[in-house]
Amino acid sequence: ELLPEEEKENARSVRIPKSRILTLPELRANPFQHRICRVFSTSEDGDDSMSFEDFLDMLSVFSDSATSEIKSHYAFRIFDFDDDGTLDKKDLENLVNCLTGQSEESRLNSAEMEQLIQNILEESDIDKDGTINLSEFQHVISRSPDFASSFKIVL
C-alpha cells in the first residue's frame, strides 16, 4: 500500500521516501523509527529512502527466524545514534530518552540519568574504555533471554 498505482510494475527498483515508510502502522509510533530507516536504507544520497530489498532486509531482521546474533548486530546499529561504531554516553542518553518518552516531564532528571549511565557502563563496559562496543553489547544481550521476542515486528 506504500506504492502509488503506476509504480507497482517496477516495484523492485523503486525507492520509497522516508516519509512514506514512516506511515506504516508498525513504525508510526515507534521511537526508533528514524534510526531504523537510517540503518536499513542503502541509498547513496543519505535521504533514508528504502528500496524493496531494504524493506525485505528490515523485515527479515525483525522476524522470528533471524538469529539472535543478527538481531543484536542490528540492534547495536540502531542504538548507535551517532554512527561511530560504539555506544558512548551521548548515545546511551539518547537511548534512554527514546525509551522513556520524548516529552519533558517523562524524561529522567539529570542526576538519575547520570547514575543510570554510570551503572550501565559499570555493568557492561568490560575493557573500561568508557564506551560499549559491539562485542560488549552482544555479551549483555546474550544474558537476556527475552531479547529475541521483544526485538520482533509482526506484520
Add this chain to the structure above:
Amino acid sequence: MAQLPVALHISEDTESDGQEPSPCNEGAMHTSFRQLIQEQSSLVEAAAGAELEMPARDREPPEPQQDDEHAGYSSATLRILASMPSRTIGRSRGAIISQYCNRTARLRRRSSRPPLQQLSHAARPSLRQHHLDTDPAAATLEEKRSLLVKELLSLSPGQRSHMLLSVPLSLAEKRTLRQELSGQRGSPREDTQRGAPFSPCGRSKYHIILGCRGLWYGLLSLLPAVQPWHHALKQIGSRFGSSVLSYFLFLKTLLGFNVFLFLLLLVFVVALQAAYPPAPASHQPFTGLELLTGAGYFTRSLLYYGYYSNVTLNEPCAARPNCSAAAPPLPYNMPLAYVFTVGVSFFLTCILLVYSMSRSFGESYRVGGPVGDLAIKVFCAWDFKVVRKRWVKLQSENIRTQLKELLAERQSRSHPRSPCRQLEHVAVRLLAWGLSLGTVLGCVVAVHYFSEHMHAVQQDAGSRASGERRQEAVLLVLPLVVSLINAAMPHLYNLLATWEKWDSPVLEVYVAICRNLVLKMVVLGLLCYQWLSRKVVCSSEACWETCVGQDLYRFVVMDFIFTLLDTIFGELVWRLVLEKRLKRKQRPEFDIARNVLELIYGQTLTWLGVLFSPLLPAVQIVKLLLLFYIKKTSLMQNCQSPSKPWQASRMSTVFITLLCFPSFLGAAIFLSYTIWSVKPSETCGPFQGMETIYESGKTWVRLLEKSNPNITWFTWVHQYLLENTFFLFFVSGVLLAVIYFNIQVVKGQRRIIRLLKEQIANEGEDKIFLIQKLHSVYEQRERRS
C-alpha cells in the same frame, strides 16, 4: 545533526556503503584529511563544543579551553581511532566479511592449533590482513569477499547455508556472495553431472526431490494458519507485550496436555466401553442441575468410574453361552485397559512436562548470574511489537517507572539502613508471614469442619428422604466455600504485601506466588485425605469412587464459575467503578501471577480426578476454551498491562516448574497411593472385589506366565525391577550424581568467565595507554611542524 563533530565527519566517509577505513585507500583518506583541516579551522573560529568521541573526554584534559585545539591536534589520532577494529565491526561491510571469514576458517580448522601468526580475536578482523608496518596493500572489499567465498566453499553445504543465514549483511551483499559461490562451484558441478547417470531414473529422482521440497515449503507457509489462536495471540502480544502473552501461551500449553490425555483415554477406554455398554440400570431423568452437580443423570454414565465393566469385553463365543456369531473375536480386558491407560498417560505426561521444563529452563538460565540487570533492562526492555501510539506511551511510562524503581533500589542498597529500621523491617516481615500461614491453617480447619457438617446435613436430608435434587444441591456448598477462599485470600495477600513494602518488585511477585501456592496446595491436600480415608466424605456410598469423581467434577465446575465471577467483578466492574465513580484514567491491571495459579489449580484437580472420572479432561478442555475467549475479551476491554517488571521467559519457567512439582507430583502421588493401597468398592467399577487396583496387573502377569512359559523374563523384570526398591534407589543415586556433576561444571564456567573479564579489563588498560602515547606522539609532531 546540524553541527557534525569532527570525529563524525570521518565516520560519514567510511559508512557501510562499502568504503574502507583502511589506510590503504589513499585517495579517500587524503580528501577526508583535507575536509578535516577545513572543519578544524571553522571549528576553531566557531568555538563550538566539539564532541570528541575519543577517550580524551573521560580523562579530563588539563585545560578545558584547549578543547578545540585538542580537536585540531588529535585529528590524526581520531582518524586512527575511527578505524579501530572494535569500532568498525559494527559499521563496515568489509570488517563483517573478514570476521566471518575468520569464523569459517576456525570452524574448518577446529581440531588443529591456529598458527602463531594469526592474531585474530573474537570480534576483530584478522590482523594478518592489516599489516601494521608501512602503508599496507590491505585487502579491498573484493579481495575480502573472495577470501570469504573460498573459505565457505570448504565447508559442508549445511554448514555453509547456516553460516550464510547468520551473516549480518544486506540482501544484495548475500546475493553477490551466493552468486560467487555457485559460480565457483559451477565447474566441479559439471564434472559430477558428467559422471552422474543421465538415465531417466536419476533425472526423475531429482525432479521428485525438487517437487517434495516445494511441497514442504508450501506446507510450512501454511503452518501459521493452522496453529490455533495465532491471530488472537498476535493481537494480545502487540498490545500488552510479552508478559501478558505468557499467560495465554501457558493456557495453550495446558490445553495441549489435556487434549493428549483425553485422546488417550478416549481411544482406549471410553469409546470401547461406549460400544459395549453394560446392563442398563434405571436412568434418572435429565434435569439442568446435573451440569453443576455431576450427579443424577450422570451418575451411571460414561463420566464416572462406576459405569465401567470389570469383565473382558467382546469375548470369543466359546466362553459365553449366548453370543452372536457375527461379532469379531477381539477380546478386550477392560480393567487392565483402564489401569494401564491411566498409568501410561500419566507417565507420558510426566515425560512431556519434564522435557518442556528443561527446555524452558535452558532458554532462560544464564551462567553469569543476575548481575547487570540495569543494562539488560535498558537494552532489551523495548518491545517492538507494540504498535499503537497510546500503548507505546504506556510502555514508555512503564519503562520509566521500572528504571526509577531499579535506581532507587540501587541507592538504598548502597546506603544501608540503621539497625533500628532493619529490626523493624524484619519484625514486619515475620509478622506478615505468620499472618499468612495462620490464615492458611485457619482456612484448612474451617474447610475440614465445614465438610463434616455438610455431609452430616446431607445424610440427615437423605434419611429424611427429602428430594434428591435438594440433597445434591447441598453438596454444592463445599466446593463453593473452597472456591470462595481461593478467590478471596489472594486479595488479602496483596494487601499484606502493600503493607510490607518490599524493596524489590520481583521478590514481591515471588512471595505472592509462594503464599497463594501454599494455601491452594494445603487445602487440596486436606481434601485428598478426606476422599481417600472416606471417614467424612462418601462414607455411606456403596460406590465411593463415583462419589469422589462427582466431588471432583463439582470442584472443577465451581472453579470455572468463580473464575468467571472474578473476571467480571475484578475487571469489568472495577473498571466501571474507577472510571465513573473515582474518575481515574487508570484501568485495572491484569494480575498474571494470580491467574496462572488459578490455571494450575484447575489442572491439578483434573489430574487428581482422571482415575475416578475418565471424561474429566474433556470438561477441562471445554473450560479452558471458554476461559481463553472470556479472558481475552475482558483483557481487551477492561485492563492495562502490568506496571511491575516481568521477565517473561523466567516466569514461564517458574510456571512450568510449578505445574510439574507441586501440581503434577502431588497428583501422581495421589494416583499411585490409590492404585497401590486403597481397596476398591465391591459393587461397581472395573476393579470390583479385588484387594487393590494394582492386583489386576499382578493377576494378569500371573496369567501370562501360566499361559506361555517362554516369557518368564517379563515376570522376572516385573518382580525385581518394579517391586524391589533397590532399583529405585540406584536410579535416584545416578540422578543425584549427574546433577552434582552439572553443578560443578557451572561453577567452573563461572570462574572462567571471571578470569576472562579480568583479562579483557587489562587489555582495555593497554589500549588506553597506547592511545595516550599515540596522542602525545602526534601532538609532538604537530608542535614540531
